Amino acid sequence: xxxxxxxxxxxxxxxxxxxxxxxxxxxxxxxxxxxxxxxxxxxxxxxxxxxxxxxxxxxxxxxxxxxxxxxxxxxxxxxxxxxxxxxxxxxxxxxxxxxxxxxxxxxxxxxxxxxxxxxxxxxxxxxxxxxxxxxxxxxxxxxxxxxxxxxx
Amino acid sequence: xxxxxxxxxxxxxxxxxxxxxxxxxxxxxxxxxxxxxxxxxxxxxxxxxxxxxxxxxxxxxxxxxxxxxxxxxxxxxxxxxxxxxxxxxxxxxxxxxxxxxxxxxxxxxxxxxxxxxxxxxxxxxxxxxxxxxxxxxxxxxxxxxxxxxxxxxxxxxxxxxxxxxxxxxxxxxxxxxxxxxxxxxxxxxxxxxxxxxxxxxxxxxxxxxxxxxxxxxxxxxxxxxxxxxxxxxxxxxxxxxxxxxxxxxxxxxxxxxxxxxxxxxxxxxxxxxxxxxxxxxxx
Numbered sequence: 087x088x089x090x091x092x093x094x095x096x097x098x099x100x101x102x103x104x105x106x107x108x109x110x111x112x113x114x115x116x117x118x119x120x121x122x123x124x125x126x127x128x129x130x131x132x133x134x135x136x137x138x139x140x141x142x143x144x145x146x147x148x149x150x151x152x153x154x155x156x157x158x159x160x161x162x163x164x165x166x167x168x169x170x171x172x173x174x175x176x177x178x179x180x181x182x183x184x185x186x187x188x189x190x191x192x193x194x195x196x197x198x199x200x201x202x203x204x205x206x207x208x209x210x211x212x213x214x215x216x217x218x219x220x221x222x223x224x225x226x227x228x229x230x231x232x233x234x235x236x237x238x
Numbered sequence: 239x240x241x242x243x244x245x246x247x248x249x250x251x252x253x254x255x256x257x258x259x260x261x262x263x264x265x266x267x268x269x270x271x272x273x274x275x276x277x278x279x280x281x282x283x284x285x286x287x288x289x290x291x292x293x294x295x296x297x298x299x300x301x302x303x304x305x306x307x308x309x310x311x312x313x314x315x316x317x318x319x320x321x322x323x324x325x326x327x328x329x330x331x332x333x334x335x336x337x338x339x340x341x342x343x344x345x346x347x348x349x350x351x352x353x354x355x356x357x358x359x360x361x362x363x364x365x366x367x368x369x370x371x372x373x374x375x376x377x378x379x380x381x382x383x384x385x386x387x388x389x390x391x392x393x394x395x396x397x398x399x400x401x402x403x404x405x406x407x408x409x410x411x412x413x414x415x416x417x418x419x420x421x422x423x424x425x426x427x428x429x430x431x432x433x434x435x436x437x438x439x440x441x442x443x444x445x446x447x448x449x450x451x452x453x454x455x456x457x458x459x460x461x462x463x464x465x466x467x468x469x470x471x472x473x474x475x476x477x478x479x480x481x482x483x484x485x486x487x488x489x490x491x492x493x494x495x496x497x498x499x500x501x502x503x504x505x506x507x508x509x510x511x512x513x514x515x516x517x518x519x520x521x
Contacts, residue, residue: 133480200411
């Protein structure tokens with residue numbers, strides 16, 4: 087897949103995270119993934135279809151997911167990944183993917199996104215639709231969000 | 239699921255018979271037949287059917303007149319006209335009264351079923367797209383049987399949330415006029431045995447299992463969505479699918495906030511296959 091396809095996702099994170107109260111959002115490591123995404127504990131899947139088809143797997147540790155959820159809820163303490171926190175994380179990935187989709191559309195590529203599926207467990211791995219996928223780390227106030235982008 | 243009850247108002251026993259035949263062996267049930275308009279009105283009050291088929295030439299009154307009487311009793315009533323006559327004037331007058339669709343005799347059973355289906359689905363959207371589940375169940379069972387030659391011993395339903403994977407799950411997103419996702423979930427053992435059946439071989443590699451289960455899910459989703467799109471007809475209501483993702487691991491929960499989902503379990507000779515279908519509200 088074309089490396090340029092990850093830019094709308096990076097831009098979307100850069101754009102959205104500050105709106106949620108994060109001060110410092112930077113791009114971390116970029117690499118190529120092969121076959122499997124190893125989950126950090128919480129992985130959110132969002133599918134893409136229409137002129138671009140594929141899947142994005144947003145990968146977080148549980149602690150990161152809880153910190154992000156807490157920030158999104160104006161600092162409300164989050165001790166477990168309860169319904170509210172799950173909903174916040176799901177909404178974050180929905181916002182980011184939706185924002186990226188709008189950016190693709192500006193470039194003339196129609197993209198439709200599916201609702202997010204949160205996958206939570208001790209140890210699991212995922213296969214996105216393409217064998218090779220791009221992995222980009224985004225760091226928001228020292229919290230790491232790993233985006234695994236597989237677009238056909 | 240309860241059958242959708244239909245009242246036939248038609249003075250011809252022959253036509254009554256044709257409509258009954260068209261609706262048999264489906265989710266519809268003919269709950270009454272009336273040969274006159276007045277009998278139709280009486281039975282409508284008594285039976286409170288979900289849908290009425292109406293002939294236009296009745297011995298005691300005009301069919302459209304009868305439609306109007308019925309819609310006065312129940313403004314939300316669903317009436318379709320099945321008549322030898324079908325011209326622009328009838329369609330315009332009927333539509334103005336509140337008739338949902340017009341069919342010309344002799345009506346083909348597929349045409350009638352599809353037309354009625356469209357009306358029920360449109361109305362069904364108010365109650366949520368759970369109605370669509372039937373299409374997924376049909377594609378699920380049909381493809382197990384067609385693609386493996388195995389029988390489906392039983393089908394069970396559950397709405398337990400969150401959904402916990404049995405080891406290998408394939409998720410396909412649903413987008414367009416309805417948003418949701420379909421997931422096929424099996425234990426690793428069942429995935430392997432099922433793949434052997436699909437590929438008609440005794441030896442399968444992990445890669446074969448991933449590819450086969452993923453493609454099997456894609457086929458079920460594709461068949462279901464094509465059938466639903468055929469019923470929804472217009473491009474505006476089209477539903478689309480995203481490519482499959484596979485999750486592998488023990489005791490993983492799959493959570494979709496804002497979504498209610500149904501798990502359908504098909505028992506086969508090699509073990510159980512679980513299909514979970516969920517929708518959030520439409521656009």
